[in-house]
Amino acid sequence: MHTIESLSLTKKYGSLVAVNALDLQVKRGQIFGFLGPNGAGKTTTVRMLTGLTRPTSGQAVINSYDMVKEPVMAKKQIGVVSQYNNVDVDLTSVENLRLHGMLHSMEKKKREERIKELLHFAHLWKRKDELVRTFSGGMKRRLMIIRALLHSPQILFMDEPTVGLDPQTRRDIWALIRQIRESGCTIFMTTHYIEEAENLCDLVGIIDQGKLITRGVPNHLTESLGPYTLEIIEKGKSSYQFFKTAEEAYQKTNAGNHQQEFDIRSTNLEDLFIHLTGRSVLE
Amino acid sequence: MKGAKAIFYREMIIFKRRIGKIIASYSLSPLLFLIAFGWGMGKKFKVEGVDYIAFMIPGLLAMSSMNHSFDIASEINIARFYWHIFDEFMMAPISPSSIVLGEIGAGMVKGLLSSFIILLLAPLFSVSIHINFFLIICLLLNTFMFSAAGVIIAMMVKTHADQSAFNTFVIVPMSFLCGTFFSLKKLPKILYIIAHFLPLTHSSLCLRASFLNKALPLGSFVAMIGFSLLFFYGAVQAVKRSSV
């Protein structure tokens, strides 16, 4: 059984098709990475899968509950970390968590125990009674993540969980995400960081202009293109060729002219994206 | 209902944290009204056979409790557009009606607190107050009704600017047009009729009757119940529809 499934999920804003007939399945226990440039439709997809946005057509199904027809049952299965910081800055961390627990009808004793456990887990215990207003970006992010985990959801959605964080904090969050997966939680995350998708995800889907353009295991995707990339830079412009071995790529450079510069490296998802769309993810 | 309780809990934490400022600000404007219209108009001035100040206090109750209940609209707005906090409610496994009830509960607390403050201030202006069953029922209905209206508006407007435009063009005129500070009978026919389509008119009529220990105007009482149900229904629909 798939834990997350979208069936030709579509969202239109006027004439703009933000998400175009998206078909996706994510299996239990996987980290699924949804990779795409700004405006590709990642957030819109997450919002439809989590019941914040109503699809124009198609279905979002969570643990076999349809998000539109059975929203309360579907929402019970999920925890969500949004792209925007949406912790309540007028409350303390404990109050934020308590509110979340109440919204999820958690039993009081269990709720308080879990709050304690998670605050320690995210290294926020010392600041449990401080107003969130005083927290740094990374602390707010960690609080958002443990808040999403409080009611022990089977599925966790994270929309750009590390956006705007410094490299060290990003790595801390990655470690947190890996630990969460250990506990058997299915994770659906979006990112526009190639490195993040390659490092964390069991499976990635690449979305561009509302359309899913490819999906698969990161290694398999890059290998199917050719594990080695030869970047040829001529007059400031790059072009790319892909090879099975480094030798083949190297041989190719011998045939080049003097105006060309070469770079041989292992293929990454960015190369795949450029290959498929002709554009860079960061553009 | 657990969802409503959770949302009410959130609003009350913030409410308690600001209680000092809230009480101060809730007292100021009624105090100014009482000074300007109560003392300023003098003791001899009578409307519909009662001292003007005793006439206007129920109007002040209607207006002030409306304003403070309706005020949840701007707070929901900030929570929605600025802090994105409303998403947390919308993603929780609770029904739209529990979201609405939780917010209405908070709005009612604010409206009732402001009423209570006015009732405490009234004796300072030598007006004796009669708190009776119907006065309380009418205050409950008035605060329920305008909290629900606040939720509707908060969910319908797209920006904070729209919100303040609504206050300026609907709430403020209503505060003054609905017989809060004068007898409706003095109005030209056309305004008199228009006033009866506005919910606050019925609140001030009912509140005044209960405050002055007169018979409750039944039509207005039914209208208050009607507006309450209508606004509650509207608020639930507005929350449902906000997931665009």
Ligand SMILES: Nc1ncnc2c1ncn2[C@@H]1O[C@H](COP(=O)(O)OP(=O)(O)OP(=O)(O)O)[C@@H](O)[C@H]1O
């Ligand atoms: N409420 C809305 N009204 C109109 N257009 C919208 C709305 N929300 C999103 N869009 C449009 O839908 C498209 C997809 O936006 P979305 O936020 O899903 O992208 P994204 O992949 O999450 O981008 P980012 O990496 O910048 O977060 C964009 O063109 C955006 O302008």
Ligand SMILES: [Mg+2]
């Ligand atoms: Mg986004």
